[in-house]
Amino acid sequence: MNLDVNHENSTNPALLADLHRILGTHQILSDPLDLLVYECDAYTLEKKVPSVVVLPNSTLEVAEIVRCCKKHQVAFIPRGAGTNLSGAILPIENAVIISLSRMNKVLQVDIENRRALVEAGCVNIWITHAVRSAGLLYAPDPSSQTACTIGGNVATNSGGPHTLKYGVTTNHVLGFEIVLPEGEVIWLGATMEGGEDTGGLDLRGAAIGCEGMFGIVTRVLVNLIPAPQSWRTLLGVFSSVDDASQAVSDIIASGIVPAALEMMDQLITQAVEAAYKFGFPLNAGALLIVELDGLEADLENQAVEVERLCLANHANEVRRARTDKQRADLWKCRKRAFGAIGRLSPNFLTQDGVVPRSKLPEIMRFIQQTSAKYGLRIPNVFHAGDGNIHPLILYNETHAEEVDRAVKAGNEILDRCLELGGSVSGEHGIGVEKAGFMEKQFSKADIEAMKSLRRIFDPEQRCNPRKMFPNGKRCMDFAPRRQISV
Amino acid sequence: MKLKPTTQTELSSMLARASSDLTPIAAVDLTHFDQIVEHCREDLTATVQTGMRFQSFQETLEKHGQWLPLDPPPSENLTVLDVLNHDLTGPRRYAFGKARDYVLGLKVVLADGTIIRTGGKVVKNVAGYDLGKLFIGAGGSLGILIEATFKLLPRPRSERFLYRTCASGPELQTTLAAIKHSPLRPSVMDCCRLEGLPASGDLVALVLGFSGTSAEVESQTSQAAGFGFCQAIDLDYDRRFWSSRARESVRTLSVTPKSVASTIKSLLPSPFLCRAGNGIIYMAHSGESAVSPENTVLEHRTKKTFDPNHILPRLPSRL
Numbered sequence: 001m002n003l004d005v006n007h008e009n010s011t012n013p014a015l016l017a018d019l020h021r022i023l024g025t026h027q028i029l030s031d032p033l034d035l036l037v038y039e040c041d042a043y044t045l046e047k048k049v050p051s052v053v054v055l056p057n058s059t060l061e062v063a064e065i066v067r068c069c070k071k072h073q074v075a076f077i078p079r080g081a082g083t084n085l086s087g088a089i090l091p092i093e094n095a096v097i098i099s100l101s102r103m104n105k106v107l108q109v110d111i112e113n114r115r116a117l118v119e120a121g122c123v124n125i126w127i128t129h130a131v132r133s134a135g136l137l138y139a140p141d142p143s144s145q146t147a148c149t150i151g152g153n154v155a156t157n158s159g160g161p162h163t164l165k166y167g168v169t170t171n172h173v174l175g176f177e178i179v180l181p182e183g184e185v186i187w188l189g190a191t192m193e194g195g196e197d198t199g200g201l202d203l204r205g206a207a208i209g210c211e212g213m214f215g216i217v218t219r220v221l222v223n224l225i226p227a228p229q230s231w232r233t234l235l236g237v238f239s240s241v242d243d244a245s246q247a248v249s250d251i252i253a254s255g256i257v258p259a260a261l262e263m264m265d266q267l268i269t270q271a272v273e274a275a276y277k278f279g280f281p282l283n284a285g286a287l288l289i290v291e292l293d294g295l296e297a298d299l300e301n302q303a304v305e306v307e308r309l310c311l312a313n314h315a316n317e318v319r320r321a322r323t324d325k326q327r328a329d330l331w332k333c334r335k336r337a338f339g340a341i342g343r344l345s346p347n348f349l350t351q352d353g354v355v356p357r358s359k360l361p362e363i364m365r366f367i368q369q370t371s372a373k374y375g376l377r378i379p380n381v382f383h384a385g386d387g388n389i390h391p392l393i394l395y396n397e398t399h400a401e402e403v404d405r406a407v408k409a410g411n412e413i414l415d416r417c418l419e420l421g422g423s424v425s426g427e428h429g430i431g432v433e434k435a436g437f438m439e440k441q442f443s444k445a446d447i448e449a450m451k452s453l454r455r456i457f458d459p460e461q462r463c464n465p466r467k468m469f470p471n472g473k474r475c476m477d478f479a480p481r482r483q484i485s486v
Numbered sequence: 487m488k489l490k491p492t493t494q495t496e497l498s499s500m501l502a503r504a505s506s507d508l509t510p511i512a513a514v515d516l517t518h519f520d521q522i523v524e525h526c527r528e529d530l531t532a533t534v535q536t537g538m539r540f541q542s543f544q545e546t547l548e549k550h551g552q553w554l555p556l557d558p559p560p561s562e563n564l565t566v567l568d569v570l571n572h573d574l575t576g577p578r579r580y581a582f583g584k585a586r587d588y589v590l591g592l593k594v595v596l597a598d599g600t601i602i603r604t605g606g607k608v609v610k611n612v613a614g615y616d617l618g619k620l621f622i623g624a625g626g627s628l629g630i631l632i633e634a635t636f637k638l639l640p641r642p643r644s645e646r647f648l649y650r651t652c653a654s655g656p657e658l659q660t661t662l663a664a665i666k667h668s669p670l671r672p673s674v675m676d677c678c679r680l681e682g683l684p685a686s687g688d689l690v691a692l693v694l695g696f697s698g699t700s701a702e703v704e705s706q707t708s709q710a711a712g713f714g715f716c717q718a719i720d721l722d723y724d725r726r727f728w729s730s731r732a733r734e735s736v737r738t739l740s741v742t743p744k745s746v747a748s749t750i751k752s753l754l755p756s757p758f759l760c761r762a763g764n765g766i767i768y769m770a771h772s773g774e775s776a777v778s779p780e781n782t783v784l785e786h787r788t789k790k791t792f793d794p795n796h797i798l799p800r801l802p803s804r805l
Contacts, residue, residue, distance in 0.1 A: 135667075157612050157616065159610055168610070168612075170616065194740070195741045195764075195766065196740060196766075197740040198804060198805055199778065199802060200785055200801065200802055200803070200804040200805075201620060201624055201628075201801065201802065202586065203788070204619075205622075206615065206616060206620045208619075209612050210615055210616075252528070252530065253527070255640035294671070294698075294702075295698070295702045297699075297705035354609075354610050354611055356526060356531070356607065356608055357530075358526065358528040387608055421608070423611040425612050425613045426610040427612055430612075434613075437613075441613050446603055446617075449602045449617060450614050456787045456791055457784070
């Protein structure tokens with residue numbers, strides 16, 4: 001196969017004609033103005049306007065589109081809500097963008113078996129909304145959960161604050177329907193009517209987190225869990241990030257498993273407070289949000305122990321959410337923290353490295369040094385309990401030199417994560433952004449094995465090509481242009 | 487051919503040779519791979535060579551108040567590799583899940599001798615594909631796992647197991663549903679009809695287990711009494727079920743939790759062991775073994791990719 005990599009944006013007229021035979025006019029976008037929305041995801045450093053976007057209404061239509069792409073030997077890219085943070089759905093190679101946004105229904109809820117069948121474009125939080133009255137919820141809760149779709153969650157194996165205790169997407173997806181790049185529709189894992197074990201190879205598990213490179217996920221069977229009986233939500237107020245990091249390490253080592261354990265440093269707290277007015281202390285060096293949930297019987301003891309560990313690490317005070325509303329407000333602030341960054345800077349680049357939890361104090365000190373070294377502000381809001389950092393490197397994209405410094409600072413932080421025995425991505429994925437890091441984290445043999453797995457699903461490698469793996473040509477050399485102006 | 491390598495390099499060249507000579511590997515003895523490579527206590531992670539006895543591994547972790555919350559039937563010679571290759575679980579699966587929920591990384595020797603690593607040693611990691619999932623429960627059909635890194639949990643400070651008898655059919659169905667809708671959060675929800683447990687005619691034994699702090703376990707135990715669970719029991723019934731029969735002679739059914747009661751009724755009076763919360767039913771199969779469904783095209787393609795010369799065991803059966 002010879003993909004047309006250097007081609008200027010243009011739609012093959014024969015392909016477009018075929019797509020029109022499959023879909024209604026309102027399901028095909030090819031007007032440059034309509035397409036602008038699809039030029040990037042939430043990773044905005046690289047952009048490219050696609051040549052055509054299709055909006056199927058059914059698995060059948062997806063399969064026909066995929067077969068049409070095969071016939072014309074063009075690439076295609078699945079797209080949910082576009083909240084990805086690593087450029088995993090960056091349009092390249094004149095690929096057809098297949099947006100699942102119209103396939104967004106909760107199809108079936110089975111309370112007794114605690115499962116729900118939803119379409120790939122269904123927004124994450126809608127599942128919990130649909131089952132909340134039965135005392136159930138869908139556990140993985142990415143900060144973007146009011147927008148991101150379950151198909152995208154499957155593609156990136158999404159996490160969220162509460163995955164510390166409850167696990168990530170792969171732990172909660174029983175099975176799914178996927179349209180393979182050759183046009184065949186198959187189901188992997190458990191079915192709506194079947195038991196949770198299926199025997200054979202766990203291709204379900206192997207495909208979750210494939211960053212949309214194995215096919216188009218169209219329907220997903222998710223597992224539901226009972227909502228926790230009770231909770232305690234604490235806010236530890238610390239003078240320094242160092243003390244807060246040590247408290248995290250001590251809480252984990254103590255044997256308590258919090259539902260969530262999140263940190264916000266002073267810079268992000270000030271921005272969040274200015275935006276959402278929760279009443280955070282503005283002079284604190286770092287805040288820890290610790291949520292304990294489960295059976296009422298022992299929660300208070302655990303809460304007291306967490307308070308003790310915070311105070312032992314020099315917390316100035318430990319506050320508690322007293323009402324459901326306070327708790328909900330606190331989480332709203334945490335989950336919308338990225339949105340408050342606009343108050344600090346026109347642009348930001350977020351990293352998603354992971355370190356062993358005991359190395360948290362060390363990586364946080366390194367981030368502070370990196371900030372000083374590059375003269376860039378780097379606020380932090382992240383999943384401390386998992387050792388999953390999210391430094392937000394602030395820059396102004398109109399200063400080319402500042403963009404370079406931001407990229408360099410980010411790379412150094414990720415290099416350090418690897419040196420400490422960690423990973424370059426805990427939940428955002430590799431996409432185009434971190435493809436260059438794969439060879440640092442994995443051996444050539446490891447990467448070859450991954451590529452072999454991909455070819456099992458997509459022999460021609462037309463599904464979301466040129467992502468994840470380092471290419472002979474850097475992405476930027478052939479397709480997306482760096483963003484140079486707003 | 488039986489392999490008993492002393493180092494990973496030796497295993498690698500043994501497999502490379504077998505691959506080029508098209509010699510099927512009958513068994514691999516990893517006796518020499520029996521060490522804990524690293525136990526990061528404060529991170530709650532551990533890397534272990536898979537030839538280590540599973541019990542020894544757990545005992546080491548227990549000294550530090552930690553465990554890998556997988557509880558395959560206790561057996562002297564069971565290795566970490568057995569647990570991973572056959573995705574073994576036990577009664578606590580209801581609350582704690584399966585191997586795939588705890589494996590952070592693997593080191594695998596592929597059929598051609600190539601050594602690869604999947605995942606890593608941190609608790610959250612989406613870099614690259616989740617290749618590790620392919621090998622867990624694959625019965626060694628795609629490669630030989632020699633090292634695994636696990637996420638660990640603090641060992642529950644207290645555990646208690648209780649049982650009652652229950653008529654199969656609608657009463658069982660109602661009882662299971664009532665427990666699920668109650669504030670009880672059992673770690674074990676088993677149902678069985680086995681020797682040594684009072685069950686006769688239409689009756690089956692229903693087991694609930696609670697794991698947690700003493701306060702949690704106590705409060706749950708007293709609530710469970712309201713559902714008729716007053717008799718203490720230990721998990722020996724599980725061990726006895728598995729020790730009295732070869733694993734190959736056990737037939738596994740996987741149904742939705744909702745259909746557990748009706749499925750069980752149709753099996754009586756044969757002995758069975760059921761993870762009622764998960765819908766998994768184990769029974770000694772009588773007469774000829776049931777025909778399992780064919781492996782899928784994609785599974786065969788996977789086998790062909792990772793073991794083109796078919797020197798490793800065949801694909802695990804589908805249920």
